[in-house]
Amino acid sequence: MTDTLNAPDRHAGRKSLNIPRGWRLPILLLILWQVSSEFSLIDRRFLPPLQDIVAAGWKELTEGDLLVHIAASLGRDIAGFVMGSIAGVAFGTLLGISKIADRFIGPTFHGLKQIAVLAWIPIISVWFGFAESAKIAFVTLAAFLPVALNTIEGMQSISPQIIEVGRSLCFTRRQIFLRARLPSALPSIMTGIHLALIYSWLATVGAEYFMAVGPGLGGLIISGREHFEMDVVMLGVLLLGLIGYSLNKIAETVEARLLRWRDG
Amino acid sequence: MPGSPDPSARPGYLSIRHLNKVFRVNDRRLQALLDINLDVEQGSFVTIVGASGCGKSTLLRIVAGLETGEGTVIHDGKPVEEPSLNRGLVFQEARLFPWLTVEQNVALGLENASADARTRERLVREHLELVSLTDFAKAYPRQLSGGMAQRVAIARGIVNRPGLLLLDEPFGALDAFTRAHLQDELQHIWEHEHLTALLVTHDVDEAVLLGNRVVVMSPRPGRIARVIDIPLAYPRDRRSPDLIYFRNQILDELDVIRGPRPVTGKARDIKVPA
Amino acid sequence: MTDIVSSPISTPSVPWLERVQRVVTAFAIPLAFPAVLVLLWHLASTYELMPEQILPYPAYVWDAAVDAIVGGDLLKQISFSAGRVTAGFIAGAVAGLVLGFAMGFWHWLDDHVRPLFTAISQVPTIGWIPLLMLFLGLGEALKIVIIAKAAFIPIVMNSSAALRSIPPGYLEVARIFRFNKLQRLRLVILPATVPPVFTGIRYGLTKAWTALVAVELLASSEGLGYQLNWARQMFWLDTMIFSMILIGLVGFVMDHILARIEVRLQRWKLTD
Numbered sequence: 046m047t048d049t050l051n052a053p054d055r056h057a058g059r060k061s062l063n064i065p066r067g068w069r070l071p072i073l074l075l076i077l078w079q080v081s082s083e084f085s086l087i088d089r090r091f092l093p094p095l096q097d098i099v100a101a102g103w104k105e106l107t108e109g110d111l112l113v114h115i116a117a118s119l120g121r122d123i124a125g126f127v128m129g130s131i132a133g134v135a136f137g138t139l140l141g142i143s144k145i146a147d148r149f150i151g152p153t154f155h156g157l158k159q160i161a162v163l164a165w166i167p168i169i170s171v172w173f174g175f176a177e178s179a180k181i182a183f184v185t186l187a188a189f190l191p192v193a194l195n196t197i198e199g200m201q202s203i204s205p206q207i208i209e210v211g212r213s214l215c216f217t218r219r220q221i222f223l224r225a226r227l228p229s230a231l232p233s234i235m236t237g238i239h240l241a242l243i244y245s246w247l248a249t250v251g252a253e254y255f256m257a258v259g260p261g262l263g264g265l266i267i268s269g270r271e272h273f274e275m276d277v278v279m280l281g282v283l284l285l286g287l288i289g290y291s292l293n294k295i296a297e298t299v300e301a302r303l304l305r306w307r308d309g
Numbered sequence: 310m311p312g313s314p315d316p317s318a319r320p321g322y323l324s325i326r327h328l329n330k331v332f333r334v335n336d337r338r339l340q341a342l343l344d345i346n347l348d349v350e351q352g353s354f355v356t357i358v359g360a361s362g363c364g365k366s367t368l369l370r371i372v373a374g375l376e377t378g379e380g381t382v383i384h385d386g387k388p389v390e391e392p393s394l395n396r397g398l399v400f401q402e403a404r405l406f407p408w409l410t411v412e413q414n415v416a417l418g419l420e421n422a423s424a425d426a427r428t429r430e431r432l433v434r435e436h437l438e439l440v441s442l443t444d445f446a447k448a449y450p451r452q453l454s455g456g457m458a459q460r461v462a463i464a465r466g467i468v469n470r471p472g473l474l475l476l477d478e479p480f481g482a483l484d485a486f487t488r489a490h491l492q493d494e495l496q497h498i499w500e501h502e503h504l505t506a507l508l509v510t511h512d513v514d515e516a517v518l519l520g521n522r523v524v525v526m527s528p529r530p531g532r533i534a535r536v537i538d539i540p541l542a543y544p545r546d547r548r549s550p551d552l553i554y555f556r557n558q559i560l561d562e563l564d565v566i567r568g569p570r571p572v573t574g575k576a577r578d579i580k581v582p583a
Numbered sequence: 584m585t586d587i588v589s590s591p592i593s594t595p596s597v598p599w600l601e602r603v604q605r606v607v608t609a610f611a612i613p614l615a616f617p618a619v620l621v622l623l624w625h626l627a628s629t630y631e632l633m634p635e636q637i638l639p640y641p642a643y644v645w646d647a648a649v650d651a652i653v654g655g656d657l658l659k660q661i662s663f664s665a666g667r668v669t670a671g672f673i674a675g676a677v678a679g680l681v682l683g684f685a686m687g688f689w690h691w692l693d694d695h696v697r698p699l700f701t702a703i704s705q706v707p708t709i710g711w712i713p714l715l716m717l718f719l720g721l722g723e724a725l726k727i728v729i730i731a732k733a734a735f736i737p738i739v740m741n742s743s744a745a746l747r748s749i750p751p752g753y754l755e756v757a758r759i760f761r762f763n764k765l766q767r768l769r770l771v772i773l774p775a776t777v778p779p780v781f782t783g784i785r786y787g788l789t790k791a792w793t794a795l796v797a798v799e800l801l802a803s804s805e806g807l808g809y810q811l812n813w814a815r816q817m818f819w820l821d822t823m824i825f826s827m828i829l830i831g832l833v834g835f836v837m838d839h840i841l842a843r844i845e846v847r848l849q850r851w852k853l854t855d
Contacts, residue, residue, distance in 0.1 A: 066691070066694035066695050067694060067695065067697060067698035067699075068698070069695060070695050070696060070698075070699050071698065071699050071702070074699075091717070091718060148608070148612045148613070149612055149613075149615055149616045150616050151613070152613030152614075152616075153613070153616045153617050153620075156831070156835075157831070159831040159832070159834050159835040159838075160827050160828075160830055160831035160834070161792065161793045161796040161797075161830055161831075161834060162793075163709075163793070163796050163797045163800060164796050164800075164808070164811060164826070164827050164830045164831075165827070166800065167800075167811050167812060167814065167815035167823055168815075168820070168823050168824065168827065170815065171815060171818065171820060171823070206400070206402065206404050207404060207406065209375060209400075209404075210400070210404045210406075210417075212375060212392050213373055213374075213375060213392045213396075213398040214392070214394070214417055214418060214420060214421065215391075215392050215393065215394050215421050216420065216421070217421075220420060220421075224406070224417070224420070225406065228406065228408040228409075229406075229407075229408070231408070247707050247709055250707075250709055250710065251709050251797070254709070254712075254713075254801060255800070255801075266710075266713045267713060269713070270713040270716055270717060273717065275717055278713055278714055278717060279714065281713075282706060282710045282711070282713070282714050283706075285706065285707070285710045286702075286705050286706035286707075286710060289705065289706075289707065290705050305449075306407055306408045306409075306449045306450075306451070307407070307408075307451070
C-alpha cells in the first residue's frame, strides 16, 4: 500500500488515505450511516447501528432459527431448480428437434412466457394451497422457463453444416442427436440452467413472501418488516444477496469446466 | 471430346450417366446440371474445375449422396442414393465438431464402421500420423490453424478407408502457402493410400497439379465442356513447364466459355475533389 | 443402369393453395394447441372433474373480461399500473443514462462507483421491496422507487459500456477524413452507442414491468397486480386468469414496440 519508491514526498501526507478507489464510496457511506445512527441524527429504528445488525445476526444464529430458515429456503430452491431444469431440458429438446411440436406448442409457450413469473403466484397458491408444494411448484416454473427457452434455441441453432458432416458419415438420427445436436446445444442449455439457478433463488424468496408459512428466508424478512425489526430485515436482505451471489459463482465455475472446449 | 465416355459404355468404378439437376427458385427453373456423363477409374485422381456457379459442387454433393438429381450415378456397382461409408467427403470448411478433440473428430469417421476398439484406435493413430498431427491428438479444434484443421478433416474423411474420396474445394479457404503445402501432402496421401479421388476446385493450377484427368465445366447450365488427361508422373512439381502447358489449355477453354471480356466500370464518373 | 437417382422436383405451386397453406401455418396451427386446452378445460369443468374453485368455466373468464372492459374497471386498473410504470421507468432511465454515460466518460468515476453499483445490483428487486417498505411506507413513493431501481440497473450497465465499446478503428477512419467534433459525434459516436444503449432501455422497461407486478402484488390497493391479488383472496379464478393474461399482454406489447424500434435503429446489421 505504501509507495515509497516513487516521489515519497508528494505522497507522504496521503499515505493514510491510500484506499482503493472502489472502496472509498462504500466506506464513506458506512461511516455516515454509523455516525448518524450513533448520534441519533436519523431514527435508529430506520438505520440501526452496524453492530446491531451483527448482533441480530448472531442472535438469530444462536437463539433463533437462522440456519433452519436458510436450509428451508435452499431446500425449496434446489428441489424446484432440479425439477424445473429437467422438465425444461426435456420440453426444450422436444420443441427443438421436432418441427411439428414446435409449430403446435411453440406459440402457446412463447405466449405464456410473457407473463411476469410472479403473476403466477396467486393461481399457483390457489391450485396447490399454501403448503410446501405450492412454493416448490412456483420455483419449478421459474427454473423451467429459462431452461426450456435456451434449450429450444440451442437445439434449433445447430449449424446445418455440422448436420451434413453427420449425414456424410452415415449417422443415424440417434447418432446425429447424441453426437451433434446435443453437444452443440450444450452451451445454450448451460446458459439456461445458469439463469434458472438465479431465477429459482429469486422465486424461492418471492414465494416465501407471498406464502409466508413455515421457515424460510423470505418469511423471516417479511415478519421482520411486520414487527419493524430493521436489523432483521437488513440481515435477511444481505443474506439473500450473498446466497444469490454464491450460487451464481458456483454456476459460473461449473459452466466453465463443462465447456472447456469452447474457450481458454 | 477426348476422355468423355460413350454413354452406352460399360460403367467404370464411378460412373455418371445423363445426370440432370434442376433447382426451383421463386417459381423459376434453374438448370444446375445438364446431361453430365463421367467415369472415374479406380486409383485415378479426377479434378473438376470451373467458375463459381457452374454446378461443380452440386455434382460432387450428388455423388456423395447428400443431394439427389435425375439420372444415374453408380459407385462400385451400387446406385448412389444416400451417403455411404464407402465414400469419404472433405468440405471446404473443416467442419470439425468443436466439442471433440482432434482424435475424437477423426474417430467420428469410424463411428459406424465394423471395427473393434483396438482397430479403431490404431486406425486413428495411423491417420493422424499420415497428416502429421500426432502431437495434436488431444487438442481441440479451436487450437488449430486453418491448415491443421483441414488436415484433420482429411484424416476423418479417409480413416474408414473409403473406396472414393470426395473433396469439395478443400483448400479454398487457406492462404497460398498452406494451400501449396497441403496440395503436396494430398498427392502423397493419395499415392500412399491407393485412393481414388474426385476433387472440385476453382483453382486451375490446383486442378492441373493434382489431377490425372481434369474435367472443365461451364456454367448456366452446368455441363462438361472438356476433359483433359494429364499423363504426368506423381509427385508433381508445381514449377514444371509441362504443367504450364496443360494449364494454358484449360485457361483457353475457360476463356472460350467466358467469351470476350466486357468493359466494366466508368472511372470518369467518380469525381475526385481537388 | 435404369436406376433413377431421384424423384422429380417438389410439387408444382398453385397460388390459392399456397395462400391457404400460409394461413394454416400462420394461425390455425399455433391456435390448435390452445384450442385443445380450452376444450379440455371446458370439458373438465362441465363434468366437474375439478372443483370450480380450482378451475372455473372458460366462459366465466370470458364474462369477467367482458365485465371489466364494459364496466370501465379494467381501464382504471391499467391506467394506474401504466402511470406507475411510466413514472418509475422515466425516473430510472434518466438517472441510469446520466450515471451510465458519466461512468463511461470519466474513468475515475467508474472506479469509485462500480463496486457499489455491482453490490446493489446483486441484491434483486424482490429483496429491496421489504426494506424500502420500512423506509418509504406503502405509498406511491415505494412503487416508483422500486420500478425506477429495476430500470436503472440495466440502463447503467449498457450505457456505461457503450462509450467504451466504440471500435477504435472507426475513430481512426474519422481522423483520416479529418472529421470535426460534431461530425465525429454524428457519424461515429452516436451510431455506435445508440444501439447498445437502446438495448439497455428495452431491457430496463421489461424489468420495470416485472417490478411493477411484484410491488403491486405485495403492497397496493389498485393496479393490475392488486387486482390479481384481490382476486386470489376472493377466490375469483376467472378474474385471476384474466389479469394474468393482461399482464402478459401489456408486457408483450411494450416489449414488442421497443423491439421494433431497436430493429429500425440497427437496420444496417440486418441487410441480407
